[in-house]
Amino acid sequence: MKSLRESGYFKTLSFFLLLSFLTVFVILSSFSFPFEQEEDKGEVLIITTPEGASIFIDGEDKGLTPFQGFLKTGKHKVKIEKEGFEPIEREIVVEKGKKNIFDFTFASLTPAKEIPIEKKVEEKPMMKERIEKPRKSTKLLYIVGGLAVAGVAGSFLLRGGKKEEKKEEDFGSIDVKSDPTGARIYLDGSDTGRETDTVLTNVKVGTHSITLKKPRCLDYNTNVTVYKNQTAKVDAKLLLQSLYEDFNDGVANDWVDNGFGPWRVENGVYVRYPTYVLCHTKNSYAWHNYGYFKDFTYQADIKSEDEIGLSFRWESYSGYIFAIDSYKFTWTLYTKESSGGPQPLKSEKSSAIRRHNWNTLKVVASGSKFTFYINEVMVGSYEDSKYSIGKVGIFLNTYPFPVFPFCVFWPDNATGYADNVIAVSSTSYQLESPFRILLPPKELLIERSKPEKFWEEKKDIDKRKRKEGIERK
Incomplete structure (x- = not known):
């Protein structure tokens, strides 16, 4: 058997009670009640001899005398005019709680002017039959009061006389991923104890802040809305704070390539040898696969008899390439999309290029502007906003055969070398000159036993490391 509340008994009862309250208060509000709200006014009677004169109170036309009505307490200016008589201008004082009577007599317009006589009649108590003061209607007050009482009673009955239960909070989830993975997750400034990639559950709906922290990387901050x-x-x-790789330990840490003539470490140098294949159709790419760079300085020593250079803002075989051809003494800026080959944006000759020798290339990227250096000489700049973030790497042009159906044998003779790779986010470095990167020791994430040696010239560092046997931690 259903309870009274489930059967709708309380809802029906509350409806009739609400209707009863409304009816009672509307009926009561239709009657006149003895109490009224006092106003700051006094009753005024102004009489003139003769009558029928125009009267103005505080500049407002009040008709003809005699005048009877209510004025605010205090001083008022009265002007009375009648044809054939001198105008009367007086200041009267109205008092609250009594009938204020003023009597004025006109003086005729004759040579012998009579002074108008003002007679103030003795104050009399307010008569019961006096004109009723305007008062504010109290009907609305009673109606509103009735509605309030009825509403409270109805809501109480609908709840069955019980307190309203606390509304349950709503929750959602946040799927947090990062590249590289393993970043510590902070939700609204608090450590969750979790690392990427993971899903945070039971998160209250609303907007939350997410912070990711990982060694060698800049903190990542964003806001996310949970429904x-x-x-x-x-x-x-x-974003990586910094990268330094000299390959002296015989390992290319976190470096990957596209598999075409794989890169490997030999004698402290990152090298790629020729690959003799039938109709090769790819260039050779290698890149550092740990973290990204946005605004940065990227520098490396490279060597090849073919076109070789630095790739930057690189991801999924898309990005930019700054390359040199030592045989032609030219440098070229390329853009590349994942589905096609490099497309030149700018190309110039430069005497700074060394043939049959090592060349130091450097790119400084700030927003959409790039500045290029070869062997400590600025050779040009360019602006492009197609790619804003990516990884850094090495490019080697193997001159792939363009048309596969007509190829019988197309040899790949390209050899490339890379060493002393340096990349630093702009928030972590200073430039002592246009050609040398200085890393503050506290920000240097190359964990060496003697980081102060990094302040010396790059070639001196390599010699000292070999001599003293400084090892990578």
Whole structure:
């Protein structure tokens, strides 16, 4: 058997009670009540001899005398005019709680002017039959009061006399991913104890701040909005503070390539040898696969008899390439999309290029502006906003055969070398000159036993490391 509350008894009862309250208060509000709200006014009677004169109070036309009505307490200016008589101008004082009577007599317009006589009649108590003061209607007050009481009673009955239960909070989730993974997750400034990639559950709906922290990377900050029973997503590309790789330990840490003539470390140098294949159609690319760079300085020593250079803002075989051809003494800036080959944006000759020798290339990227250096000489600049973030790497032009159906044998004779790779986010470095990068020791993430040696010239560092046997931690 259903309870009274489930059967709708309380809802029906509350409706009739609400209707009863409204009816009672509307009926009561239709009657006149003895109490009224006092106003700051006094009753005024102004009489003139003769009558029928025009009267103005505080500049407002009040008709003809005699005048009877209510004025605010205090001083008022009265002007009375009648044809054939001298105008009368007086200041009267109206007092509250009594009938204020003023009597004025006109003086005729004759040579012997009579002074107008003002007679103030003795104050009399307010008569019961006096004109009723205007008062504010109290009907609305009673109606509103009735509605309030009825509403409270009705809501109480609808709840069955019980306190309203606390509303349950709504929750959602946040799927947090990062490249590289393993970043510590902070939600609204608090450590969650979790690392990427993971899903944070039971997160209250609303907007939250997410901070990711990982060694060698800049902190990543963003805001995310969580909706009820939905999963919000954060896909972060973590920016590296710095990168330094001299390959002296015989390992190319975190370096990958496209598999065409694979790169490897030999004698402390990153090298790629020729690959003799039938109709090769790819250039050779290698890149550092740990973290991203946005605004940065990127520098490396490179050597090849073919076109070789630095790739930057590189991701999924798309980005920019700054390359030199030592045989032609030219440098070229390329852009590349994942589905095609490099397309030149700018190309110039430069005497700074060394043939049959090592060349130091450097790119300084700030927003959409790039500045290029060869062997400590600035050779040009360019602006382009197609790619804003990516990884850094090495490019080697193997001159792939363009048309596959007509190829019988197309040899790949390209050999490339790279060494002393340096890349630093702009928030972590200073430039002592246009040609040398200085890293503050506290920000230097190359964990060496003697980081102060990095302040010396790059070639001196290499010699000292070999001599003293400084090892990478």
